[in-house]
Amino acid sequence: MSSTTLQAAPPGAAPVPRASRAIGTGRLLPWLLLAPSLLALAVITGYPLVRMLWLSLHEYERAQLMGVPAEFVGLANYTDTLTDARFWSVAARSFGLMVVCVVVTITVGTLLALLLARLGRAMRLVLSVGLLLAWAMPPLAAMLVWGWIFDTQYGVVNHLLTAATGTSWMGHSWLIDPLQFFAVASLVIVWGAVPFVAFTLYAGFSQVPGEVLEAAQLDGASAAQRFFRVQVPFVRSIYTVLIVLSMIWDLKVFTQIYVLQGIGGIKSETSTLGVYIYEMGMGQGHYGAASAIAVLFTVIMLVISAYYVRATVKEEGDL
Template identity: 55%
Template sequence: MAEDGRPGPGSDRPERRRRPRAALTAYGLLLPSLIVLVVITGWPLLQLLIMSFQRFGREQVFGAPPEFAGLQNYLDVLTDSEFWLVLGRSVLFAAVCVVATMVLGTLVAIMMQKLGGVLRTIVSIGLLLAWAMPPLSATIVWGWIFDTQYGVLNNVLSQWFGLPFEGHSWLIEPLSFFFVAAIIIVWGAVPFVAFTLYAGLTQVPDEVLEAAQLDGAGAIKRFFLVIVPYIKPILIVVTILQVIWDLRVFTQIYALQSIGGLAEQTNTLGVYIYRVSLGTGDFGAGGAISVIVVLLLVSISIFYVRQSIKEESR
């Protein structure tokens, strides 16, 4: 240290030495998790990528050596009109589910903020029960509600309201099929959005809301001009996660098809990959479709990561 009390030129060396050690310690602690992640996720992805460049059918499943096909599987998929139809259908269906989930989840979160302690607890328990129910179990229950002969909904619409819905089949037509599927998916996704946004709403300062109210801002203006900017990072993250989850939905669609839907007219990406791979035995084409879907989801995930980094750097 210098005579005037200020640190000397070499006084910051110990601190500089500690930083590399701290970084090495952090990487060392992360290394086991990274190794497990690479083994569990990276190795199957590598096998999937290799399979997408091969002619891999039922013969290869039973031990026959696969043939290298180059980009032929990708060319076959990208020139197949059915793939583009399924992709467009999946994107449109995911968009509808995401919008409905975000709107309903936001409304439920606002309602939870306004409720008292007892009612909020009751609503939270109901949301947790809906969220905890496995997708297959939820689909079976909703399938009973929309059942053609014994469904509760048909009975209520026909007996109570006199509407011509007796014996109506909700799953035979693609539009009504996706209506039922959207209800099941949104019903299961709203709790996550509601709890997440409710946590964000509790962080909005009351002083800011009171100041906006004194300035004459109504409830709608306060929400869009005051609350939304505060919870914007949460809204972005939750929306992107919902897009990713709804694009790769499988269980609900496949179960509804098994109950009574027409697979050819109601396939989404997840079910389409399953049927191409196991139905036709063309695992190479199924692998190519899977890689395309992975690239699509990775592009969305990169946007999510960039948004998260931006918010952390502020």
């Protein structure tokens, strides 16, 4: 017999089992606990997104800041953006920079993670402190240092090249030429991103069972074979997360490019998407067009994130 207790019900109504009521309350409780966080997320993230979408559908210029009503233009801002040759040039430049930075960051981070695993305790501590200092330094403060390193007249790089080659590099500008500009920018971006990748991969490699590596070594596997066939499969999900996060971070990079442009770069030839959106909005006052570009940029970020979420869900389903 069922031992479910029946709750008293009004006359003529069927009694409600207490177990059913408990199940209903149990399903509602998690949402009640999440409600404050969801509300804060909706206010902090949802409102700016809705506002940005609204601006992208209107002709919102500097005049509208003085109270002039904005004219609804529909998808005109998107059409103008997608038919603008400069937008595609900036987008291609941004994706090219992203690819280079992601490849170099993951490669260098992997090498540093393997180095951390092999170093003794003292040297591992020294390397870890150095990586933490690079990671903890604010981007703007770091850019001031990098600006002095590549300074045209007094830069350390020009001084070292002059001493090493015997020819004068003093006065050479690293930021006038776009290719050299992005070489410096890539160096700065990778320098700031490598510590996170190195520490994350080091933690992942530390979880690889030692007996598995030892068995592979006894079977005659080389160091490269042990890495690609044993260690990498164990941390494949970590690599997926790091690559996706690096793609997102490097696509929306702003501070490094903006500061380097202020030091000596040519804006029209070195702007990336983040700087381009800022120029269109704050610089030229075309807030509607800037919002349309930002919406397109957000869609790109969502597509990249969707791949990561899909891969994560698929992997959890296979477990």
